[in-house]
Amino acid sequence: xxxxxxxxxxxxxxxxxxxxxxxxxxxxxxxxxxxxxxxxxxxxxxxxxxxxxxxxxxxxxxxxxxxxxxxxxxxxxxxxxxxxxxxxxxxxxxxxxxxxxxxxxxxxxxxx
Amino acid sequence: xxxxxxxxxxxxxxxxxxxxxxxxxxxxxxxxxxxxxxxxxxxxxxxxxxxxxxxxxxxxxxxxxxxxxxxxxxxxxxxxxxxxxxxxxxxxxxxxxxxxxxxxxxxxxxxxxxxxxxxxxxxxxxxxxxxxxxxxxxxxxxxxxxxxxxxxxxxxxxxxxxxxxxxxxxxxxxxxxxxxxxxxxxxxxxxxxxxxxxxxxxxxxxxxxxxxxxxxxxxxxxxxxxxxxxxxxxxxxxxxxxxxxxxxxxxxxxxxxxxxxxxxxxxxxxxxxxxxxxxxxxxxxxxxxxxxxxxxxxxxxxxxxxxxxxxxxxxxxxxxxxxxxxxxxxxxxxxxxxxxxxxxxxxxxxxxxxxxxxxxxxxxxxxxxxxxxxxxxxxxxxxxxxxxxxxxxxxxxxxxxxxxxxxxxxxxxxxxxxxxxxxxxxxxxxxxxxxxxxxxxxxxxxxxxxxxxxxxxxxxxxxxxxxxxxxxxxxxxxxxxxxxxxxxxxxxxxxxxxxxxxxxxxxxxxxxxxxxxxxxxxxxxxxxxxxxxxxxxxxxxxxxxxxxxxxxxxxxxxxxxxxxxxxxxxxxxxxxxxxxxxxxxxxxxxxxxxxxxxxxxxxxxxxxxxxxxxxxxxxxxxxxxxxxxxxxxxxxxxxxxxxxxxxxxxxxxxxxxxxxxxxxxxxxxxxxxxxxxxxxxxxxxxxxxxxxxxxxxxxxxxxxxxxxxxxxxxxxxxxxxxxxxxxxxxxxxxxxxxxxxxxxxxxxxxxxxxxxxxxxxxxxxxxxxxxxxxxxxxxxxxxxxxxxxxxxxxxxxxxxxxxxxxxxxxxxxxxxxxxxxxxxxxxxxxxxxxxxxxxxxxxxxxxxxxxxxxxxxxxxxxxxxxxxx
Numbered sequence: 017x018x019x020x021x022x023x024x025x026x027x028x029x030x031x032x033x034x035x036x037x038x039x040x041x042x043x044x045x046x047x048x049x050x051x052x053x054x055x056x057x058x059x060x061x062x063x064x065x066x067x068x069x070x071x072x073x074x075x076x077x078x079x080x081x082x083x084x085x086x087x088x089x090x091x092x093x094x095x096x097x098x099x100x101x102x103x104x105x106x107x108x109x110x111x112x113x114x115x116x117x118x119x120x121x122x123x124x125x126x127x128x
Numbered sequence: 129x130x131x132x133x134x135x136x137x138x139x140x141x142x143x144x145x146x147x148x149x150x151x152x153x154x155x156x157x158x159x160x161x162x163x164x165x166x167x168x169x170x171x172x173x174x175x176x177x178x179x180x181x182x183x184x185x186x187x188x189x190x191x192x193x194x195x196x197x198x199x200x201x202x203x204x205x206x207x208x209x210x211x212x213x214x215x216x217x218x219x220x221x222x223x224x225x226x227x228x229x230x231x232x233x234x235x236x237x238x239x240x241x242x243x244x245x246x247x248x249x250x251x252x253x254x255x256x257x258x259x260x261x262x263x264x265x266x267x268x269x270x271x272x273x274x275x276x277x278x279x280x281x282x283x284x285x286x287x288x289x290x291x292x293x294x295x296x297x298x299x300x301x302x303x304x305x306x307x308x309x310x311x312x313x314x315x316x317x318x319x320x321x322x323x324x325x326x327x328x329x330x331x332x333x334x335x336x337x338x339x340x341x342x343x344x345x346x347x348x349x350x351x352x353x354x355x356x357x358x359x360x361x362x363x364x365x366x367x368x369x370x371x372x373x374x375x376x377x378x379x380x381x382x383x384x385x386x387x388x389x390x391x392x393x394x395x396x397x398x399x400x401x402x403x404x405x406x407x408x409x410x411x412x413x414x415x416x417x418x419x420x421x422x423x424x425x426x427x428x429x430x431x432x433x434x435x436x437x438x439x440x441x442x443x444x445x446x447x448x449x450x451x452x453x454x455x456x457x458x459x460x461x462x463x464x465x466x467x468x469x470x471x472x473x474x475x476x477x478x479x480x481x482x483x484x485x486x487x488x489x490x491x492x493x494x495x496x497x498x499x500x501x502x503x504x505x506x507x508x509x510x511x512x513x514x515x516x517x518x519x520x521x522x523x524x525x526x527x528x529x530x531x532x533x534x535x536x537x538x539x540x541x542x543x544x545x546x547x548x549x550x551x552x553x554x555x556x557x558x559x560x561x562x563x564x565x566x567x568x569x570x571x572x573x574x575x576x577x578x579x580x581x582x583x584x585x586x587x588x589x590x591x592x593x594x595x596x597x598x599x600x601x602x603x604x605x606x607x608x609x610x611x612x613x614x615x616x617x618x619x620x621x622x623x624x625x626x627x628x629x630x631x632x633x634x635x636x637x638x639x640x641x642x643x644x645x646x647x648x649x650x651x652x653x654x655x656x657x658x659x660x661x662x663x664x665x666x667x668x669x670x671x672x673x674x675x676x677x678x679x680x681x682x683x684x685x686x687x688x689x690x691x692x693x694x695x696x697x698x699x700x701x702x703x704x705x706x707x708x709x710x711x712x713x714x715x716x717x718x719x720x721x722x723x724x725x726x727x728x729x730x731x732x733x734x735x736x737x738x739x740x741x742x743x744x745x746x747x748x749x750x751x752x753x754x755x756x757x758x759x760x761x762x763x764x765x766x767x768x769x770x771x772x773x774x775x776x777x778x779x780x781x782x783x784x785x786x787x788x789x790x791x792x793x794x795x796x797x798x799x800x801x802x803x804x805x806x807x808x809x810x811x812x813x814x815x816x817x818x819x820x821x822x823x824x825x826x827x828x829x830x831x832x833x834x835x836x837x838x839x840x841x842x843x844x845x846x847x848x849x850x851x852x853x854x855x856x857x858x859x860x861x862x863x864x865x866x867x868x869x870x871x872x873x874x875x876x877x878x879x880x881x882x883x884x885x886x887x888x889x890x891x892x893x894x895x896x897x898x899x900x901x902x903x904x905x906x907x908x909x910x911x912x913x914x915x916x917x918x919x920x921x922x923x924x925x926x927x928x929x930x931x932x933x934x935x936x937x938x939x940x941x942x943x944x945x946x947x948x949x950x951x952x953x954x955x956x957x958x959x960x961x962x963x964x965x966x967x968x969x970x971x972x973x974x975x976x977x978x979x980x981x982x983x984x985x986x987x988x989x990x991x992x993x994x995x996x997x
Binding site for chain 2: 044045046049063064065066068069072073075076084087091092093094
């Protein structure tokens with residue numbers, strides 16, 4: 017896989033967000049940015065370019081499928097959906113994240 | 129349209145498609161974002177700027193996405209090809225297993241074709257193509273000369289960088305075994321540039337010392353490979369020679385038969401006159417051309433020299449040329465045509481074999497139309513089905529080819545014992561890389577031939593309707609036409625090989641029936657070397673006493689000797705002059721020169737045409753006499769008045785006297801059965817005592833039973849006299865026909881195999897035709913056609929195909945004939961008898977191949993056949 021020029025630290029997080037966005041149903045890239053903004057109350061600023069890179073990367077890995085469809089305003093748009101493998105990856109990544117976050121919170125919330 | 133194409137799951141996106149897609153996707157995103165921002169109250173310009181800012185680096189992202197997508201497309205494409213290939217092969221394998229009979233026939237047919245091709249090519253490669261094991265072998269040349277002529281070549285030309293000269297000689301070991309050896313000059317080994325395995329080569333410092341270099345073979349067989357063999361003494365024909373070196377196993381010069389190489393400086397002390405005898409052209413120069421000298425240039429110098437020599441020595445050199453040939457031509461010249469003919473024949477066989485498999489596949493395809501139609505109906509494309517069919521054919525070719533290589537590997541082991549004597553460097557024949565390359569090429573070409581035919585057929589067929597109605601008439605006709613064309617070409621090719629085999633066979637039969645001028649039954653011949661009797665007087669008395677002692681043995685009918693051995697070698701030739709006819713052209717003044725004992729012709733069974741043969745009274749001091757052969761007599765004395773006339777040999781070594789002709793004898797073929805009527809002069813052995821004599825013994829019964837008593841009798845005369853190589857004359861005859869027999873057998877074998885395969889192909893086509901026309905035949909029968917007329921229609925189809933094939937083949941046979949010309953004895957390539965035989969045989973095959981289908985046709989029950997359809 018070609019090397020990723022975008023922010024490497026965020027990559028795992030961004031992939032998780034994209035997979036999660038697609039778990040609710042088929043969506044195009046713009047729709048995913050909107051979904052992320054709504055679900056995070058705009059707290060997470062995701063660069064659009066990085067999102068598309070993540071989408072194509074996930075497609076390359078076989079976690080998401082892409083196909084052309086017609087958007088809500090009758091435009092031709094590229095729609096993404098989770099594959100079976102993508103669904104499994106999402107579950108795994110969620111678990112990892114929860115344990116990671118719990119560990120970090122334990123440290124932050126019990127400073128003694 | 130493009131969108132439609134991309135929308136279809138199984139088409140792939142090109143690089144351009146991918147770039148377009150990425151561009152469209154990003155454009156859609158930006159437009160959506162701009163619309164959102166404008167809705168929030170930004171101006172269009174500001175909204176665009178903001179959208180671009182939120183997106184980040186546009187170009188990098190687009191490039192990144194494109195790269196990933198392209199990679200993915202490539203992976204998918206490869207994966208799909210791999211999957212389809214696996215499907216194709218798996219399917220092909222299942223088809224083969226489901227029809228093991230068909231698969232076995234196809235595999236075996238191809239295996240035999242590939243195996244034979246590989247085997248023959250491996251021989252051709254080792255003998256004709258592989259580099260010779262000598263330094264700068266491409267510049268090595270050979271030249272036949274006499275020793276004085278060689279001196280002139282060296283003195284007055286500078287064409288060779290290095291050169292040596294060699295002759296051959298049969299040596300007698302201490303145990304009477306005959307060993308073929310070379311007599312080699314001091315530069316012989318350096319010219320060939322092969323270092324010895326042990327010890328050293330013969331060189332300038334050896335002068336006239338008795339030294340010998342032995343072959344690896346002899347080292348193993350006589351000395352058990354002893355490391356200390358160098359320095360040992362070996363008794364050869366009565367001389368003690370010191371072994372100075374052992375050559376490696378690959379050094380077989382000029383042929384495998386040569387087991388040792390004796391210093392020429394020493395050998396010439398025994399035969400000093402050979403160094404002065406310009407007409408004794410029994411020596412070969414081996415020379416390495418200078419790098420800058422082209423062979424044509426060198427030949428130019430030699431031709432000029434030959435002209436000068438002819439002027440200086442008109443007696444011996446008039447009309448004598450010096451002809452340079454490459455060392456490879458010298459070493460393999462005799463077998464080249466035979467090997468190439470064999471290769472051509474086997475390639476024809478391979479073609480016929482592959483065509484048969486293709487034809488078989490075609491026939492099977494017709495019965496598989498329904499299956500193919502189903503596959504089309506469930507979505508397989510035409511190209512996909514073509515690939516499917518090709519995969520089956522190629523799998524068959526590959527498996528058959530692999531099996532063929534196994535066959536070739538087995539055959540290789542048997543090769544030396546089958547053709548070892550006739551083909552140079554047979555032990556180097558192996559399945560080497562170039563040989564395997566040619567096999568692979570044959571397999572691929574065979575596979576393509578087998579694969580392309582069904583694909584061609586497919587391209588002409590409308591598969592879909594087959595599901596409903598079965599194959600249509602037009603498509604069937606195309607199948608029949610394709611198979612007919614195949615079978616015509618097959619028969620044509622088979623006819624070419626067959627006519628070659630017949631012409632060779634015809635020539636061979638003529639050769640067997642040739643009159644060699646001798647009666648070979650109950651006769652034994654052996655060499656009696658007189659090398660240990662150094663004086664002419666000692667040779668005279670030893671030979672006379674040996675012959676007398678053999679004549680006295682019980683069971684011996686008669687005995688005689690001569691310096692030539694019929695069908696094997698005359699040993700010597702000479703220039704001569706008939707009294708009063710010094711003006712005769714030089715090429716009519718050459719003849720074999722043979723010294724003979726009394727009773728030689730009587731023993732040999734050679735009829736005396738006029739005069740007498742030699743008697744005991746033609747002694748050393750008696751008037752010099754000569755007997756001449758019939759051809760010679762006819763040329764110079766057409767009125768039959770040869771007796772009493774005189775001729776003189778121009779031969780400083782033995783005799784320069786005027787000799788009176790006392791007899792004319794029938795022609796004897798000295799060089800082999802195809803050595804037609806060579807002029808020959810015979811002198812009494814007592815007057816020209818050579819250092820050897822071939823003794824001929826005619827027995828009352830089995831001549832080989834006499835060998836022990838003959839040996840005893842000869843030893844009792846002088847225990848230094850060897851009885852060398854005693855052999856029945858009949859064995860010599862079969863040896864002299866071994867080469868043509870081998871050639872003829874080989875080509876005949878390929879011809880029979882090719883013809884059988886072609887007959888199978890023809891049968892298949894005719895049988896298919898009958899099966900296809902079952903209904904038509906049934907109608908004919910129902911309408912009252914007679915059984916013979918129906919049969920005739922079937923046979924007629926077969927005959928038409930066969931005759932078309934014959935016409936095609938005979939054209940090709942004319943071309944082949946030109947190649948064969950040099951191999952034929954008193955037979956022309958377009959020998960009408962052979963061609964007639966081909967035509968007759970083909971008619972027989974055509975009738976034979978159609979016999980079964982014809983019978984089946986007349987067994988058709990009209991009612992059932994019509995009901996079935």
